[in-house]
Amino acid sequence: MRTDRRQPAVTRPSPGGDEDWESLGRRPRARTNAATTIAVTFAAMALTALLSSGSLVGLAQRQEIGWQRDIALEAAEGLDRVASAFGFDRPARWIDQLAGRDEPETFDLDLIAGGGRPDGDTPAPTPTPDADPTPDGTTSPTPTVGPTPDETTSPTPTPTATPTPQPTPDASDQLPVITADRPLVLYVGGDSMTREVGNGVARATPIDLVTPILDPQVSSGLSRPDFLDWPQRLAGVIVNDEPDAFVIMFGANDWQDFEADGEIYQRGTPGWLAIYRERVATTMDLLDQPATAVFWIGQPAMRSAGLSDGMMALNEIYRSEAATRPWITFIDIAPAFAGPDGNYSDDIDGQRVRQDDGIHFTTTGADRVGRIVWDVVATTFAVAGG
Numbered sequence: 415m416r417t418d419r420r421q422p423a424v425t426r427p428s429p430g431g432d433e434d435w436e437s438l439g440r441r442p443r444a445r446t447n448a449a450t451t452i453a454v455t456f457a458a459m460a461l462t463a464l465l466s467s468g469s470l471v472g473l474a475q476r477q478e479i480g481w482q483r484d485i486a487l488e489a490a491e492g493l494d495r496v497a498s499a500f501g502f503d504r505p506a507r508w509i510d511q512l513a514g515r516d517e518p519e520t521f522d523l524d525l526i527a528g529g530g531r532p533d534g535d536t537p538a539p540t541p542t543p544d545a546d547p548t549p550d551g552t553t554s555p556t557p558t559v560g561p562t563p564d565e566t567t568s569p570t571p572t573p574t575a576t577p578t579p580q581p582t583p584d585a586s587d588q589l590p591v592i593t594a595d596r597p598l599v600l601y602v603g604g605d606s607m608t609r610e611v612g613n614g615v616a617r618a619t620p621i622d623l624v625t626p627i628l629d630p631q632v633s634s635g636l637s638r639p640d641f642l643d644w645p646q647r648l649a650g651v652i653v654n655d656e657p658d659a660f661v662i663m664f665g666a667n668d669w670q671d672f673e674a675d676g677e678i679y680q681r682g683t684p685g686w687l688a689i690y691r692e693r694v695a696t697t698m699d700l701l702d703q704p705a706t707a708v709f710w711i712g713q714p715a716m717r718s719a720g721l722s723d724g725m726m727a728l729n730e731i732y733r734s735e736a737a738t739r740p741w742i743t744f745i746d747i748a749p750a751f752a753g754p755d756g757n758y759s760d761d762i763d764g765q766r767v768r769q770d771d772g773i774h775f776t777t778t779g780a781d782r783v784g785r786i787v788w789d790v791v792a793t794t795f796a797v798a799g800g
Contacts, residue, residue: 415777417562417704432731436600443755446667461502463493464493464496464497464500464502464503465502465503465505465506466506467490467493467494467496467497467502467503467506467743468494469491469506470494470496471487471490471491471494472495472733473486473490473676474486474490475490478619479710483717485623487665488776489568500700502547508513517617518646518647518650519650520646521646521649521650522647522652523645523649523696523700524607524688525651526649526652526700527699527700527702528576529704530635531653531702534552534719548763558622566698578696578708583626585629587706589658589705589706589707589794589795590705590795591796591797591798592623592795592796592797592798593798594622594623594626594798596624597622597623597625598619598623598624598625598658598659598791598795598797599625599627599655599656599657599658600615600619600624600625600626600627600658600659600661600791601626601627601629601651601657601659601660601661602615602616602627602628602629602630602663603628603629603630603631603635603651603660603661603662603663603664604629604630604631604635604662604663604664605630605631605632605634605635605648605665605666605667605668605710606630606631606632606633606634606666606667606774607630607663607665607666607713607773607774608629608630608661608663608773609628609632609774610631610652610659610774610775610776610777610779610780611663611711611775611780611783611784611787612626612628612629612630612778613628613777613784614775614777614780614781614782614783614784614785614787615661615783615784615788616784616786617629617781617784618781618784618788619784619788620797623797623798627651627657629647629651629707631644631647631800633667634667635664635665635666635667635668636664636668636690636694636697637667637668637669637670637690637693637695638667638668638670638672639693640673640747642690644664644697645693645697645700646695648660648697648700648701652700652701653721654701655679655708658705658706658707659706659707659709659791659795660701660706660708660709661709661711661787661791662697662701662708662709662710662711663710663711663713664694664728665713665725665728665729666713666716666725666730666773666774668690669681669721669724669725669728671686671694672686672689674689681724682724682727683715687727690728690792691731691735694732694735695735696778698735698736698739698742699708699739701741701742702739702741703741706741707741707743707791707794707795708741708742708743709742709745709787709790709791709794710732710736710742710743710744710745710748711745711746711747711783711787712726712728712729712745712748713726713728713729714747714748714750714752714758715752715757715758716758716759716772716773717746717760717768717771717772717773718772719729720775722757722758724765726748729746729748732744733746734740743790743794745786745787745790747783747786748781748782750762750786751767751768751779751782755780758772760772762779762782765778766779767779767782
């Protein structure tokens with residue numbers, strides 16, 4: 415009689431339940447670890463969101479007017495209220511205080527626009543220029559624009575476009591003479607375009623004669639004071655930094671719908687244009703300060719035809735408002751960045767001047783703007799040889 419030597423089949427418990435795993439002397443570690451990891455990840459994300467709720471509100475505010483922004487802002491503000499109620503926002507506030515980013519001071523714009531100051535002081539009188547500002551008493555100095563990085567490697571043609579200077583300083587409002595001992599304090603501020611433009615202006619100016627202050631604010635403009643109130647920001651610059659000259663550039667982020675007095679205005683409509691013009695006028699009036707010159711840079715054409723048309727409409731507002739204010743010089747850079755057909759072009763004179771987004775300038779383009787701006791600034795101020 416033959417004996418069946420085959421071993422009985424081993425029946426392995428299905429890993430579908432803890433009892434089965436226990437019969438094998440093991441625990442389902444992998445599944446437990448995965449679940450724990452997911453839970454910890456969600457908890458970390460929730461904690462991060464609570465700790466940075468203020469930043470999330472700011473990100474939501476940056477979005478264009480519309481239902482997407484409404485939903486994002488509602489969610490962010492709700493989270494921020496929870497964070498504030500339980501003190502999760504305190505670390506962020508402490509960090510801001512340590513970094514000097516306290517709640518910005520609110521200024522009386524009418525007072526500042528009239529030359530007044532919150533402390534009651536008036537701006538220091540402009541130093542009386544010497545009869546002959548040159549050290550050797552020879553001829554009037556001609557500003558020298560130092561070579562830019564591009565010029566050292568491949569000569570850059572002088573921009574062919576002529577800006578539109580119309581500086582007519584009031585005779586009683588004498589601008590200071592710029593020397594090495596008394597350098598020009600030159601503020602450059604505005605939307606993200608001034609990030610490259612500010613660096614271009616700084617590279618174009620003589621290092622010993624100009625002290626630049628660069629203040630680019632990404633995603634900002636005059637359309638959205640709910641995100642960044644530029645007149646208030648500029649009032650702070652006037653009071654705290656006292657620049658001799660302002661270089662201002664807005665517009666690239668302004669061609670969007672905005673809300674005013676509880677009503678939504680579609681970009682480019684008559685009501686939109688009227689309110690935007692009022693904001694430009696308010697900003698220009700604020701910058702009317704003793705012994706100070708203002709240079710307002712217009713926008714170039716953009717790759718997007720719709721955006722480009724919008725920029726030309728804004729340029730007309732800037733130009734016409736500047737024409738009624740002698741302390742403002744409007745600088746039209748559009749001709750310097752126009753292609754052979756007069757429209758947008760990536761390249762000028764064989765050099766790439768615009769970034770891939772068809773909006774911002776490359777370093778070469780920014781240097782081109784910088785030379786144009788400095789040429790106008792240097793003819794407005796008396797600049798000594800050093």
